[in-house]
Amino acid sequence: MKALVLFSGGLDSSVCLGMAVKKYGADEVLALSVSYGQKHVKELEAAEKVAAHYGVETIHLDLGAIFEGSDCTLLQNAHGDIPLEEYADQLKQSSGKPVSTYVPFRNGLFLSSAASVALSRGCDEIWYGAHADDAAGNAYPDTSPAFNAAIAQAIELGSGGQLRVAAPFIDQPKARVVAEGLRLHVPFEKTWSCYIGRDRACGLCGTCRDRLEAFRLNGVQDPIEYERNL
């Protein structure tokens, strides 16, 4: 096995999966999806569909126990609701702290888990779909370029040089991820991004807003259905 793709069933990681399969072939790619106690399983269902589309082996980890005690609003045990304002407004309310949908050190934990699985399965690359719009003005500090550089270095050093992190969109906006996905015919209609887990995407949460805007910038309509499309 060559490459492990950290894979949520969302748009960004689905494009990464498409790129890795194109480069190495489905037999050399392993998709790792992680549940972490989130309120809905829509993205995990999406992950299964997209992985089946590409015919890659998938591994699923349940790391929900790690976040027991967290009050992140994406999690089942949270008290608050998922906010539907733009990130700039959310950041004003959080006084510079991460927003309420920040899952504590999630990306660090997922990438470290990916490193352990990749080494265990003989992969030498970890792919993940972080992009330049992810940090959303420090709403999610575990997506900043500085964080990404540090964790990639930790993984390379901590694996004794056996692993390398590939983040092909790290300095690109989300619109560029959509553009690459369109070029590679990634099955966007099978992906799921919305934080709310209803039948259709809400169109209002932070991730819906970002996704809709990225399609808009490409002059293309997002093939998934929305309750509301601003």
Added chain:
Amino acid sequence: MKALVLFSGGLDSSVCLGMAVKKYGADEVLALSVSYGQKHVKELEAAEKVAAHYGVETIHLDLGAIFEGSDCTLLQNAHGDIPLEEYADQLKQSSGKPVSTYVPFRNGLFLSSAASVALSRGCDEIWYGAHADDAAGNAYPDTSPAFNAAIAQAIELGSGGQLRVAAPFIDQPKARVVAEGLRLHVPFEKTWSCYIGRDRACGLCGTCRDRLEAFRLNGVQDPIEYERNL
């Protein structure tokens, strides 16, 4: 809660726990122990005893699923035996790669898990007992000073500055860890370090050798029993 101590029940992390309790008091310290599919549970039993000695709350995570597929000789699913030679000889056999007891990216995974738990529980410090002898000539690349610096930076950045990693022995030899533990009356007799899980410590595996030497350098006898004490 103030500090989370990454805590295996071994000598180094027990000294860290003793230091954190002395600094903040038992009520402000959370001990996190992790099982990862290792062949025996002696160190987890030791962790319970030492945590009970200090009266701190403990959290236990089972991350064994992450290492399915690994052939690390510490793990239940491995085919090979735990080597009993000195690390220098093991490294010769592994041709510069990590030794067979290297658990894939274990420290990175454990520290990342610690970061997620610490943020979930409102701690702002992670303590762990890495020391300068740990890397054993790159036998364990996830213990090198360069790795430690990178992962500590990733945790600080990825938590939005909410977390800091305290590794009080990072540039000190293991003998210094023992010295500090003796000063603080850490219950060494309750700790467990040996890779082999028999009634008494083997005295021959890499970690027994290092532990015995650290006590010897302090002119003190290790209070635990050994099958063989070279």
